[in-house]
Amino acid sequence: MKKITEKEFIEITKAFSDIQQQLVYAYLILTKNEKNWPKHGAIKINQESWEFNKHGAGVCFKKCATGELIDAHDDMEENPRKLDTWRIQSYLSSIEAMEIELLGKYYHSHNDDDIEELLRICHINN
Template sequence: MNAQEIIRQYSDLQASLVASLRSNLRHVQDWEFLTDVPKRGRLVVGDEGWRYGRHGAGVQFIGERTGRVVDAHVGLLRSPSAVDAWRLSQFCEAIGIATVHYGGRTFSAQDEGELELCLRELAREGILVEVPHSARLWLLSPRVDALREVERD
């Protein structure tokens, strides 16, 4: 699968899940450390039910129908659509993607190191930008998002 497409799928889904969680848990005040987020819960996004579990300063979502796994990072408020190699590898494994492709190269979707190389390559090409003050978190470039909006029109 094309690396850009899987990153877009993951980041859009993660942003939707985080937005739904925030909308359903309006009473939560600690979105940095999640101390007042329920340990476990359920929500619906699109046509799928999602179970979630809080861990440390993150939340793992598991799709009830598809088994997709989205492990939202600690920067839930600042960058709800950011990705990293580890989270992307979990997502790919859950949906049965063994490799991703970019720039004529094939990267193992199950190998965090290879995915990190892929993400860095995408950043060199201006497709991803690194989230400031983060531990290897990446966002789709605003330029890429602008092109996506043009494609929708």
């Protein structure tokens, strides 16, 4: 399990939010003249291919080269940079198990409660 610092965790969440916003905007551009949003397809962001699958109120994006997942499961149009426990936990689970040390306590990237607490402690929300 990879060990990371609070600073690295914050950097990962910022990078996640940036790419999520780019993916959501690209998807919304694809759909701006559509009555029905595409259920699946592919888009390119920063020269990298991502597949998407529409579900419920959101879209799950999967990076073709690595399998990274970004699940913009709600509030896509209103808040394309949204960070929440589900999004971060899903993303971290898709890349690598991590252990984050903060204030002498260890948090695990695959644990919803740990991610929720980290987001709160690090003042990461929107």
